[in-house]
Each structure stands twice: as C-alpha cells, then as structure tokens.
Amino acid sequence: MTDTQATVRFHVSARIFHWLTAVLVFAALIVGFALANSLADYATLLMMHKIIGALILVIVIARVINRLRHHPPAWPATVGPWERRVVVVSERLMYATLVAQPLVGWAMLGAAGVPVVIGPLRLPAIAPVDAGLYAVLRNGHSVLAYMLVVVIAAHVSGVLLHTLTLRDGMLNRMTFRIRRHEVAERNDPLTAQRR
C-alpha cells in the first residue's frame, strides 16, 4: 500500500519550487531573527536578508503560477475531510504569507525613506515615506515572520506524523525519484533483475 501511494508525486517543477522555497525561507527567517539581535554583523546580515527576501519573492510568484498550471496529486486516503479543509486553508495562508512578507519588507524600506538596495540592484520604493506607516509595516514584518514559523512547524509536523505514524508515504510525494530508485533496487532484487 505504501509503495503504490508513494509513487504519486507532485510535478517535478512543483517539487523543485518547494525545496528551493523551503531552504530560502528557512535561511531568510534565521538571518532575519539573527539580524534583529545583532550589532557587529547587523549590516552584513541585513544585506543577506534583503537578497534572500528578493529571491523568495521572485520564486514564490513563479511558484504560484506553476501551482495554477499543475494540479497537485490526489490526497492519500489517510487525509480525512476535515484535515483536507485545514490543509487547503493553511496552504493558501502559506502562499499568501510568502508573497506578503517580502513585499512588506520592501514597502517598509520605502516608508522609512531608505533607498531599496538589494545587492547590486537599486529598486524603487513601493510605499510613501511615512514614519507611522513604517512602524506598522515593521511590526507586521515581525508578526508575519512568527506566523511563518508557526505555519512551517505545523506543516512539517503534519508531514512527519503522516509519514512515520500513519506510514502513508506523505513525504515521498515531495521527494525525488533518484533516491527511491536506488532504495527500490537495493531492497528488491526483482526490480534490479528486470532492468
């Protein structure tokens, strides 16, 4: 049962986008939190954070377009109706937060009247210069960051419980074939012979 379900994977482009986003968002969050807590490394971390944030914005927009073009595979039978509703809402929340977070970061630089310098790029401001607006956006940037931490923690916990406790192959839907072939070949001499 596990094996037949595990072969139903997300489109390869969706998997690439997923892991790319996962690595970049984790990096942006950790660098962002460290930035808010550092003195000597503040300038370097800020530069890194803005570059990673800009990359995430571009990648997540491309990912949303890709998501509309490739429908995800059917759920395993272990995902009940109410859980589906939770997952659908949290998926949308995650996409919305991932698009909003870099935009809020970009806008708050404009509100502070600071030039938007992303590595070698200088981008236009997307918000009017206004200190009160800056305070709202800056605090919003933190709220969204903590929201992302919570949503990601829930997302990974859910996948781990499905994969390890219910053994429904949930994680395999998002992993790449290469490793599974090796595993399959090592574990199943028949597969190896057939090739």
Add this chain to the structure above:
Amino acid sequence: MTKRQRLTPSWAGAPLDRRGVLLGIAAVGGFLAVDLGAVLYARGPVGSSDRLSPQTFMDAFRRVHGSHPGFRRNHAKGVALTGYFDSNGNGMQLSRATVFRSGRTSVMGRFSLPGGNPAVPDELATPRGLGLAFGYPGAGQWRTAMLNTPVFSDNSVQGFYDRLLASKPVADTGKPDPDAMAQFLSAHPETARAMATNKQHPPTSGFGNSPYYGLNAFYLVNAAGESTPVRWSLESMAPPGAPVAPGDGPNWLFDNAIRDVRSGPLRWRLLMTVGEPQDDVRDATIAWPPERRVVDVGTVVLDSIDSERAGNARDINFDPMVLPDGIEPSEDPLLSARSAVYAASFRRRSGETAAPSAVQVNAVAL
C-alpha cells in the same frame, strides 16, 4: 488477544501502532526542538545573555535616561533643519557618487544633544550632534550623523555600552558617579585618550559655528573603481564667536541656533580627509595626523529651521550606513553597531506618540 485487536486504534483507516506513534512523536519533537531552538537562538533569548544586542542598548538607554516614548533613544533633544549642498565637483576624483558632481543636492538636517532625555538642559560642554541626509528620500541618498568632537569616545561596542552605564546620573547630584567613570576610564584607555584629544578643541559658542566630524572612516570609490579611506568633516564658515555665557532657560543653545538661522544661512565647507595606509580605519578614537591631504568638496548650507514634527528630520533615522553608490563603509565595527541600534530606536519611536519637542521654533522671540 481478541480484546487487544478490538482496541487497535486507527486514523482514517490506517492502523496505528505504538512504534509508529512513538516514532512520529519523536520526529516531530526533534524537528520542533531544532527549528524553534534555531529561532530562539537567532532571535534570543537563548544564548543571548552574554551578548550585547540592540535590545540591551534600548534597555540601557531607558535605565540611564528614563522612558521617553516617541523620542530617539539617544540624541533625543533636537531641532529640524533644511538646506542644500553645493558640490564643487572636487569630490569626483575620489568618489563616483552623484552628490559629488558639480551642482546642488537638497539636505535635511538636525541639531541635537546626546542622551535620551528630550528636555535635557543645554550646556556648552555637552557634545553637539548634526545629522544630515543628502538627497532624502531619493535613491542616491547619503546620511551621516556627526559630532562636534574630532574623535569618538569609543572604539568598541562594549566600550560604548560600558561608558553609557558609567554615565548614569546619580540621584542626589544629577551627575555621573565619578568613581564609576574613573573605573571605566582606567579600563578603557582609548576613551581617556579620545577625551584628551577632544579637550584640545574647546566647543564654539553655538551649534551654527561648530565644526562637525563624521568620526568613523569610510571608503570613497571613484569611477575607476579606486577606493580611498576618508573621514569627513564640516568646517564652519562663520566666525567662531566670542565665548558665550550660558543664556537664559534650558534651551539657550537651541534658541541661539534658531536666531542664527533666522539672521542668515549657516554654511560649512565639507572636507574629505584622506587616510594613509598607517591610519587605522577601524578606530574612531584616534585622530589622523594634521598633515593628511584634505579635499574641499563643496558647501553645506542650512537656511531653514523648524520644530520637530511629522515629515521633517524628526522622522529621519540618521543611519551612517545609508550610503550612495561611491561611498562604502569601512571595517570599523561601530558602523554596523550604530546602524543596528539606530534601527531599533527608530522602530520603537516611530510606533509611539511623542510629546511636543522641548525646542519650539515659534516660542523663540525674534
């Protein structure tokens, strides 16, 4: 056996066993420990108790100067100015920044006194601050926060922090504890040396005829990509003025500055002092030798003064790391730290409602 089978739990048709449940809980627990641990370590407080952070500085400013919502945590008392910079084009040999091309750039400025008390009484000996933002809020912006002392008191973040704590006024005298300051100075010879250097440059009669110094070193990068270490300063074009007796009221220095601007624009030469390889760009407590080459790059003019209010210099964070293409930070560790602490102060105060500034331009008689 039969009893046990009947009780076998399941989830959406998938049977649950003890091994799977424990494995799942262990994996989730392990992931959350690493994930949230990383967040708490990066953001603090885990492992942060021994490190200085922007929050440590916010707390220290509050402890030493009290809580003043809506005001800068340091240099709280100030007045807003506007004017322009007339570049003579000489700076282009050193930097490709647009601001150094011949021509005029708008400037926003702010005179200030250090400390977190927005109503601190003016004193002649208190260091004076001048924040400038060239080309605000444009893309080629350049911000600088200067003092009227040739060198800075500290060459490390820890030194700045320790000096801040040692300067806490004692309740009965209103002055810092002399023992605490003496102890600090014996532990920080660089600050004692900096104070001796600054003592050789007694303050002028007011804000308007003071020199101001950018303190930290920066690199100017020209069109050919050549990088030159510099320190910049403003040399007043007004006469130094007779030593003045302290005027009336707690705002006499600011009141005089308001009258000065009303009677005519304040002018300074903007000077770039070029460092030699033996000049340490990381230590703002050491003066560079007077024989260093100086390039006069133009004139800063401040011709309008206003009380702090929304939209003027009140809302500018004079972050020394806001630099145009053609000016780069040096390796001085204080630059990044100043940027971080200024950002923490700006974030907090921009979300708070401030009482009106102690310096009210309209309240000063003509």
